[in-house]
Amino acid sequence: MLTRFVFDYARYVLKGGTKFYAWMGTLALLIVGMLYVFYLQNTEGLIVTGMTSQIHDGLYLANLVFLVGVAAGAVTIVFPAYVYHHEGMHKVTVLGEMLAISAVIMVMVFVFAHMGRPDRLWHMVPPWGIYSFSSMLGWDVLVLNGYLILNFVVGFWYLYSKYTGKPVNAKIFMPLVYISIVWALSIHTVTAFLIAVNPARPMWFHSMMPIRFITTAFAAGPALIIIAFLIIRNNTKMWIEDSAIKLLTTIVIWCLGLAIFLTLSEIVIELYARTEHANSLYYLMFGLHGLTALVPWFWSSVVLMVGAFALFMTPKFRNDMKLLPIPCAMAFVGIWIEKGMGLIVPGFIPSPIGEVTEYYPTFVEWMMTLGIWAFGFFILTILLKGAIGILLGEVRFGGAAAANPAAAVH
């Protein structure tokens, strides 16, 4: 039965119109590009990126951190659905889980891309390698894999039960759901710790980091989900209720507001005293020693986030499903910038010995980043399409036979 499931699933996913194939084709092209630059990176070394000994983590780590947030953001669907029994949400929870799966996979690929020796990755995996309990990176990899497995199990179990028409065993299923909810928090918290536990980097070294991460995650994640829902609504037979989208919008608004507030607090505290430890933030906002590469990034992120918040606050945008994607996209991009060029990169500037150098991602890095995103969307499309098929009842055990009399003959 399981093989049939996989088979039917795959067959449903493969069917699609020109639009679908054009989309997947474009993504595939970008993935090929990614493979090429990955090959470059691993024959020549990370020298082909813009990374240096001063700024040794750039776009890759930035995207990694951001995407952990997107993955965690899926809980904004799961939580209301299972804990508050929100009707509209319950129907589509599994879509959120699919998003989480793709986001975590992207995170893993970014981890891969950022390592100097990916061929030695097994050194982290006992019994062949060593697992270090004191390393936050070790914990991060652990919780991320856990989250991936949890979402995979919960998501596909649900789909499989829909497919076969047999209900899930709630005694096991529900605890897994609750665990996955708490686990979602853990992944972004541990990622925040990964960065915040370095007193060598004063910009990161404060306990506000985890909560700031969670707020931005719960803004960016659902913002993306809203956009995905609207696309699904307009392009497939699947109807997602307004109530679900409205609830997500509310979550985005609150979390975005909190994120802005936390950023503001940090700015006031750092810049009022303006100790040496504020240099990174100052560099980010206004530049230092005449170097200003990140300044436009910072302010564009501020404009996008505050702008999105203002638009969300106007009922016209909030309630109009045609206009809603605009503030959502703004929030998403704004937070992406905030996590990357606004957090990871300035953390390294100035360096611990006071050196100010600038970082410009190279073509290789952009290509890799783009390719990994394309890879993520590729997987996401496959997962969502199959899931929708099952939710709609188009993929069902024996369904193909029922729908197609010719096949039913034998």
Place this chain on the structure above:
Amino acid sequence: MTTKENPPASAAQEAPASGDPSKAVLKRSRRDVLRSGGMLSMSSLMGTAALMAQPGEAKAAVEWAEHFQKNYRLMTPEEKAEARLRLEKRYSGEYNKKVSVDITEAQPGVLMGYALNIRKCIGCRRCVKACVEENNQSRGARPGERIEWIQVLRMERGEFTADKMNQGYPEGLGIQVGGNAYSPAGQVLEGQYQYTPEAVPEKDANYMPIACMQCEKPPCVKVCPVRTTYREADGPVVIDYNWCIGCKMCMGACPYWARRFNLTTPVLPKEDMNPVTHYLGNRPRMRGVVEKCHWCLQRTRHGRYPACVEVCPVGARKFGNLLDPESEVSKILARKNVFRLKAELNTFPKFFYFYD
């Protein structure tokens, strides 16, 4: 892509030949990156082909074995000896000379310590050069290929001058910050390490050499996910280059910017290679791993001074056994004015600065 120089103080100066990797890498245009990328991957392809052509060649076999070896610390003495032989054979072939790879363990009763007299340092940077030569650091001309473990920071002396006396007071309803607010007067850790003076020492500069402090509570060790980097029993913090996955967590954690990442395969001309090496010390490194100062284990475990101590023309650098009250460092700790860098971070460096 535009490049800007470092802090204004250095802006006027030519970047020295020993330009630091970062700035250099920034200068490459995207096209350059791609072009050299294409060329190098071609050559590496050819290299692979050459290897496959002679499957019996020692190097390939050695690399294969190296790939699956254990973390150095967990190896049995026999495995260590094996690894050592393997490497000696390979390096000797690669560099065309008899290379020895030492695996001497920490000696009991020894805790290495370092002291530096900042009054004496004249900023000549001979230690930097000696270190590069002794420890087989990468010295390529291509951007990002040059690695130096020691930095000699040059710091402005700073001044209080009469004409600035009233600066910093609020004008009208401006923000009050105090007087003379923005002159560095001996500010710590806002230095530059690439400077090209006519003669040293310069009148208006102080120098502060820094490198790995071999912390007693090293943050770099704590964050390493595969326990590649660890503190040896006699003090130095070392890296098993064969086990490092290049995640660069340790670089982010080090408050002294002491670690360097091999962005590409290190450039080490055959004739310049120092054949006296230690497994955890100065043996040639590979692409994609982190390296740093290890207090010349290949020398100090045999009772010699580190190269930088030996070469310092003014005798600013002292090295010895902290457990021996009669050693030079112990006496300095007991009698001089001593401080550690960034003491507030509780890393407890075993690298002490002092002045008389």
